[in-house]
Amino acid sequence: MIRAIVTDIEGTTTDIRFVHQVLFPYARARLADFITQHAQDLEVLQALDALREEINEPQAAIVDLVDQLYVYMDKDEKSPALKTLQGIIWRTGYMEGDFRGHLYPDVTPQLVQWQQQGIKLYVYSSGSVDSQKLLFGYSEEGDLQPLFTEYFDTRVGAKREVTSYLNIARQLVLPASDILFLSDVRQELDAAREAGWLTCQLIRDEPDEESDHKQVNRFDQVVIV
Numbered sequence: 189m190i191r192a193i194v195t196d197i198e199g200t201t202t203d204i205r206f207v208h209q210v211l212f213p214y215a216r217a218r219l220a221d222f223i224t225q226h227a228q229d230l231e232v233l234q235a236l237d238a239l240r241e242e243i244n245e246p247q248a249a250i251v252d253l254v255d256q257l258y259v260y261m262d263k264d265e266k267s268p269a270l271k272t273l274q275g276i277i278w279r280t281g282y283m284e285g286d287f288r289g290h291l292y293p294d295v296t297p298q299l300v301q302w303q304q305q306g307i308k309l310y311v312y313s314s315g316s317v318d319s320q321k322l323l324f325g326y327s328e329e330g331d332l333q334p335l336f337t338e339y340f341d342t343r344v345g346a347k348r349e350v351t352s353y354l355n356i357a358r359q360l361v362l363p364a365s366d367i368l369f370l371s372d373v374r375q376e377l378d379a380a381r382e383a384g385w386l387t388c389q390l391i392r393d394e395p396d397e398e399s400d401h402k403q404v405n406r407f408d409q410v411v412i413v
Contacts, residue, residue, distance in 0.1 A: 190368045190413065191362055192362055192367045193302060193308075193309055193368045193369075194312050195369075201291055202291055202323065203290055203392075206290035211274070211287075220254050224254075238272070239257070240253070268316070271314070271341070272318070275322065282322045282325075282326035283326070288326055289322065289328065290328060291328060291329055292392070294406040294407045294408050298410070302412070307412070312344075314341065315341065340356055347371075347373070347376045353382075370389075377389055388401065388402045388403075389404070390404060391403045
C-alpha cells in the first residue's frame with residue numbers, strides 16, 4: 189500500500205526548460221554583483237565558506253570563488269554551495285514577481301487528490317530545499333507548500349545512489365515498499381527500486397526505450413495501489 193509519494197521536479201512536475209531557460213540564466217546574470225554586494229550577509233557568507241571547503245581553498249578570495257561558481261555552472265556541477273547561492277538569488281526573483289514556478293497542468297490537481305486520500309507527499313530534487321520551496325511556494329498555481337510534508341535535496345545523497353533512497357526511507361519511518369518515487373530519469377528510478385521503493389517514470393516527450401519502469405505521460409495516469 190502506497191503511503192508516501194516522493195516526486196522529482198525537473199522534467200517531472202516542471203518543464204526542464206523553465207529551469208534551464210529562466211532560473212539558471214537569471215542567477216547567472218546576477219551572480220557576481222550579488223555576491224559582491226552581499227558577501228557579508230550571513231547566509232551568503234556561510235555558502236561561500238562552504239564553497240571554500242568544497243574546493244579545499246580556505247583563503248580563496250571572492251573573485252576566485254565567483255570564477256569557480258561560473259565553472260560549476262558551465263559544467264552543471266551539483267555543488268551544494270552553488271545550489272544555495274542560486275536559491276538565494278531566485279528568492280528575489282520570485283518575491284519581486286520576475287517569474288513564477290512552472291508546473292505541468294496535470295500536477296497540482298493530482299497532488300491535491302493524493303493528499304486528500306491521506307498520502308503523504310515529499311519532494312526530492314537536486315536543487316536546494318530552499319529553491320524547491322520557492323518553486324512550489326510561488327508557483328503559477330499559488331502557494332502549494334502546504335501539500336508537502338518535507339523536502340529533500342542532495343544532502344541526503346546523490347539522486348542516482350541507492351543509499352540516498354535508504355536515507356530518505358529511514359527519515360520517513362516507512363517500509364520502502366510503501367514509498368512511490370516519481371521521476372523522469374531512469375537511473376534515479378533504478379536506484380530507488382534497488383532500495384525497495386516503487387517507481388513510476390514520467391515521460392513528457394518520447395518513451396524511454398531503455399527503461400523497464402512503468403511509464404506514464406501525466407500525473408493522473410499514475411496508478412496508486
